Amino acid sequence: MRVLVVGGAGYIGSHMCKLLAGRGHEVVVFDNLVTGHREALRWGRFVEGSLHDAAALDALFTQHRFDAVIQFAASIAVGESVREPLDYYRNNVGGTLELLTTMKRHGVRRLVFSSTAAIFGTPQYSPIDENHPHAPLSPYGHSKLMAEQVLRDAAAAGHLDAVALRYFNAAGADPEGELGEAHDPETHLIPLLLKAALGQVPPVTVFGSDYDTEDGTCVRDYIHICDLCEAHLLALSYLQDNPGFSAFNLGNGKGYSVKQVLAVVAQTIGRAVPTVMGPRRAGDPARLIASSELARSKLGWQPKMPELETIIRTAWRWHQAPGF
Numbered sequence: 001m002r003v004l005v006v007g008g009a010g011y012i013g014s015h016m017c018k019l020l021a022g023r024g025h026e027v028v029v030f031d032n033l034v035t036g037h038r039e040a041l042r043w044g045r046f047v048e049g050s051l052h053d054a055a056a057l058d059a060l061f062t063q064h065r066f067d068a069v070i071q072f073a074a075s076i077a078v079g080e081s082v083r084e085p086l087d088y089y090r091n092n093v094g095g096t097l098e099l100l101t102t103m104k105r106h107g108v109r110r111l112v113f114s115s116t117a118a119i120f121g122t123p124q125y126s127p128i129d130e131n132h133p134h135a136p137l138s139p140y141g142h143s144k145l146m147a148e149q150v151l152r153d154a155a156a157a158g159h160l161d162a163v164a165l166r167y168f169n170a171a172g173a174d175p176e177g178e179l180g181e182a183h184d185p186e187t188h189l190i191p192l193l194l195k196a197a198l199g200q201v202p203p204v205t206v207f208g209s210d211y212d213t214e215d216g217t218c219v220r221d222y223i224h225i226c227d228l229c230e231a232h233l234l235a236l237s238y239l240q241d242n243p244g245f246s247a248f249n250l251g252n253g254k255g256y257s258v259k260q261v262l263a264v265v266a267q268t269i270g271r272a273v274p275t276v277m278g279p280r281r282a283g284d285p286a287r288l289i290a291s292s293e294l295a296r297s298k299l300g301w302q303p304k305m306p307e308l309e310t311i312i313r314t315a316w317r318w319h320q321a322p323g324f
C-alpha cells in the first residue's frame with residue numbers, strides 16, 4: 001500500500017513509518033514539524049506542510065495516489081488545551097476536517113485516526129470498553145470526540161471508511177533504539193522519570209497521593225508504542241472488509257499506579273529516581289484501564305510487549321542515547 005502518514009514526524013507517527021516501511025509499504029509523511037522532528041523522518045518521503053493549508057493538501061493528493069491515510073497530527077497536551085481551547089479545536093477538529101475534505105475530493109476512502117482515552121472522562125466502570133459513555137474532561141478530549149463524530153457522520157454518508165483507535169497511555173520506544181519519545185516540553189510520566197534519573201530535569205512531582213486507589217496515586221494502562229503501531233496496520237486491513245466507522249480501545253488491560261511505575265523504573269534502570277510529592281493535577285481521573293477485547297477479537301490484535309518492564313527498558317535505551 002501507499003500510505004500517507006499525517007503527523008509522521010512525531011512520537012507515534014515516526015514509529016508507524018518505520019513499521020510500515022519494514023513491512024514493505026510505501027510511506028509519505030505530511031507534517032508541519034510544529035512538535036515533530038526532522039531527524040525522525042527516516043522512512044519514506046517527507047512533504048512539509050500544514051493541515052490548515054488546503055492548497056498544499058490538494059497538491060499532495062494530486063501528486064500521490066494514496067491507498068490509505070493515518071492521521072496522527074494533533075495538539076496533544078491536556079493542560080494546554082484548557083488554556084488554549086481555540087487552538088485545540090482548530091488543529092484537532094479543523095485540521096482533520098481539511099484532511100477529510102481533501103480525501104473525499106480525491107476519492108481516498110481509508111482512514112485510521114488517533115483518538116484517546118480522554119474521550120471517556122471519569123470512568124463509570126473499569127475496564128473501559130467501547131460501550132462506555134463519553135464525557136471528556138478537557139478541550140483536548142472534546143476535540144478528539146468531535147473528530148470521531150465527524151468520521152462517523154462522513155462514513156454514514158458514504159464518503160469514507162474509518163477506524164478510530166483510542167490509545168490509553170502510549171509509552172516505550174523502538175527496541176532497536178532508532179526512535180523514541182521526545183516531546184518538548186515533556187509532560188508524560190515515564191520519559192520524565194527517565195530524564196530525572198539522568199539529571200536532565202528536576203525531580204518529578206507525583207501528582208496527588210489521595211486518590212481512591214490502592215496506594216493513593218493514579219492508575220494508568222501503559223501500552224508499548226510498537227504494539228500500538230501494529231494495531232494501526234491491522235486496522236488498515238480491517239477496513240478492506242469492514243467499511244463504515246469503527247472504534248477500538250487500545251491498552252493492555254492492566255493498571256499501574258504512579259508509585260508502581262516509579263518502582264519498576266528504578267528497578268529496571270538500576271538507579272534512584274528523584275521525585276517529590278505534590279498536589280493533584282487538574283483533570284486526572286483516578287484510574288484509566290482499557291478493555292481491548294474488541295480489538296483482539298475484531299482486529300486480531302495481540303500485544304507483544306505488555307510488560308511495563310519491557311516498555312521502560314526500550315524507553316531507557318532511547319533516553320540514554322537519544323538521536324534527537
Ligand SMILES: NC(=O)c1ccc[n+]([C@@H]2O[C@H](COP(=O)([O-])OP(=O)(O)OC[C@H]3O[C@@H](n4cnc5c(N)ncnc54)[C@H](O)[C@@H]3O)[C@@H](O)[C@H]2O)c1
Binds near residue numbers: 007030095114171
Ligand atoms: N502520546 C500519547 O500518549 C497519546 C495518547 C492518546 C492519543 N494520542 C494521539 O496520538 C497522536 C500522536 O501523538 P504523539 O504523542 O505522537 O504527538 P506528537 O506531538 O509527537 O506528534 C504529532 C505530530 O503532528 C504534527 N502536527 C501537528 N499539527 C499539525 C498540523 N496542523 N499539520 C501538520 N502536522 C501537524 C507535529 O509536528 C507532530 O510531528 C495525536 O493525535 C495524539 O492526540 C497520543
Ligand SMILES: O=c1ccn([C@@H]2O[C@H](COP(=O)(O)OP(=O)(O)O[C@H]3O[C@H](CO)[C@H](O)[C@H](O)[C@H]3O)[C@@H](O)[C@H]2O)c(=O)[nH]1
Binds near residue numbers: 118218220288
Ligand atoms: O510529572 C508527572 C506526570 C504525570 N504524572 C501522573 O502520571 C500518570 C500518567 O500521566 P501522563 O501525563 O504520562 O499521561 P496521561 O494519563 O495524563 O495522558 C495520556 O492519556 C490522556 C488521556 O487521558 C491523553 O490522551 C494524553 O495524550 C496521554 O498522554 C497520571 O496519573 C499523572 O497524574 C505525575 O504524577 N507526574
